[in-house]
Amino acid sequence: MSKQALPVVDLQAVACCPPIAARPLDADQAAVVAPMFKALGDPVRLRLMSMIASVPEICVCDLTSAFDLSGPTISHHLKVLREAGLVDSERRGTWVWYRVRAEAFRQLGALLEVPATPAAEVVV
């Protein structure tokens, strides 16, 4: 399968950006980044993301069994994470394996870094 043909986030557009606390994000940048935060804004997806990012890879069966939710629901949440560009999936035989997209994940974290000389203290 190797999903990446969907409306996935343009990583190039994110790679450029300094922390959001460094200077105001413009509308275009916000439109690219917000969906990634949004994807993490659901408790189930956040746990899924955490489970996926904590290991090299993990199969859907192991993810599904960790929740009290239907298969389709987990599948839906995984699709959201995929389309946000945060994870990648690959079918190998019977099972589908998910893996974190390290680049995107790290970039997202970088956006929340507090600048070395935080703007919020320069003027004070």
Place this chain on the structure above:
Amino acid sequence: MSKQALPVVDLQAVACCPPIAARPLDADQAAVVAPMFKALGDPVRLRLMSMIASVPEICVCDLTSAFDLSGPTISHHLKVLREAGLVDSERRGTWVWYRVRAEAFRQLGALLEVPATPAAEVVV
């Protein structure tokens, strides 16, 4: 005014947590953290957050004028950010000033850090 009596995020509960890529978040932790990411998951709020975090403080009038949206809409988004525990507001005379909650903001960033020895590479 000095809003903090609302259903605000319990910072203690977050302060404890290692990066989500270090080990799977449990349901309780996810329930605390997800609303913060959710708050950043809207392009308008993400820009508001960025504008607020980029300066020591900023008044609502300056925030509102940066968008093509009604006052009530901006006010609503600011309320979401407040209730997520990400910003703080204070009325001084005519204007209301917003300021980032540095603790919460930094904690959120810490959750996205990639562990020194990423679990995703230990086993591979």
Place this chain on the structure above:
DNA sequence: ACCTTGTTTTGAGATCTGTCAAGGTAGAGG
């Protein structure tokens, strides 16, 4: 008191989201 400006609250409508049941697709193994 009254008006003016800045901000929030309330109410309402259109859209989006989380969830499940039912049905569909893909591969493995008879």
Place this chain on the structure above:
DNA sequence: CCTCTACCTTGACAGATCTCAAAACAAGGT
């Protein structure tokens, strides 16, 4: 070919969300 298991897609529905207009609230100036 048939069936079984794993996973995804579709369709549907309750509930949440984004937005604005209208109304309320707060502080300052007249």
